[in-house]
């Protein structure tokens with residue numbers, strides 16, 4: 328992450344001459360008092376061209392709360408040395424700082440407050456943030472989610488996440504927001520709000536939000552990952568949560584692709600074993616060969632109808648469209664609709680439904696259940712990311728149903744069995760030795776977006 332540090336001296340005051348000055352412009356020059364006895368005037372601009380907003384702050388409190396300000400105002404930077412000298416002079420004539428007018432205080436200009444969203448007013452947001460650095464609360468009620476996310480972006484930008492996290496924890500803001508969500512229903516959240524919660528969860532180290540919101544994004548997918556999404560489509564200066572920092576964005580995309588690839592493998596497994604000469608019919612009758620062909624035909628018709636399988640000519644190249652872009656729960660639901668086909672009354676247990684349903688339930692339990700899920704475990708992400716992140720791990724060589732019952736080898740309260748299934752290089756779906764390896768042509772590469780339809 329780049330942290331441009333533009334510690335330049337403040338520009339000459341802009342004359343506010345014209346009578347056409349907007350009320351907003353006049354507002355900009357008013358000083359917001361964070362500490363009445365503060366000894367520093369902070370000018371904050373979003374970019375160079377602005378006059379910026381002014382805040383009266385206490386330099387020592389800022390330094391105690393933020394590594395950024397500690398460096399900026401410390402003896403190693405010119406800015407810090409200049410401020411210290413000015414203050415020394417000021418103190419000789421004014422022992423009581425509260426009596427010194429704001430405009431006489433030494434000032435420091437800060438340009439670039441990090442990737443906050445465009446809509447928020449930086450004036451009030453920055454005032455709230457500075458109040459937190461001075462040890463004030465933001466009130467009993469949690470701030471609106473977007474504000475909270477923007478405050479996190481500021482806290483990250485100015486190296487003060489610990490003090491901000493401590494305040495949020497003390498005020499129980501996140502659990503208060505959860506209580507509100509419960510009454511409104513979680514699924515009603517937009518992608519932006521899910522992303523904001525995930526960013527807050529990661530930056531403030533709140534594992535429940537990391538897990539829930541990463542899971543939602545993996546299952547429902549993101550507009551960002553859809554075919555045809557171009558980087559240029561992104562508006563200039565999009566907020567930090569629109570492209571999650573670190574490797575989180577890649578990890579989420581990677582997990583989704585791994586789950587989709589697994590479901591695809593399950594589908595292809597049955598198409599391939601019913602297409603093979605190996606008898607699938609459960610009866611030893613004369614009609615067994617016909618039963619297999621009948622099941623194969625029904626299966627292909629069903630999978631075509633729900634849109635998870637299509638025939639593609641190998642003679643010419645296909646178009647470059649993406650794979651499934653919808654909600655994974657919906658995909659599993661569609662597959663579960665498979666009817667019970669029977670060639671005649673004798674062949675009751677020969678079809679796809681009876682054989683695929685338990686496996687679909689297993690996959691579903693790995694995607695979303697109370698003990699296993701595909702969300703990012705906040706604790707493991709924090710403590711052992713290198714060995715925990717899917718996008719950084721080697722694939723499991725072989726997955727069998729026995730693997731699914733294995734418990735995790737570390738102390739996390741969650742079992743992380745889903746990774747073994749979804750990252751497997753080979754899967755033994757039915758235990759009859761017919762391994763699903765058809766789909767091994769890499770449908771995605773770590774960190775890369777898929778370029779062609781996976782089936």
Ligand SMILES: [Zn+2]
Pocket residue numbers: 607608609610615618619674675677
């Ligand atoms: Zn049969």
Ligand SMILES: [Zn+2]
Pocket residue numbers: 704705706707708739740741
């Ligand atoms: Zn864990």
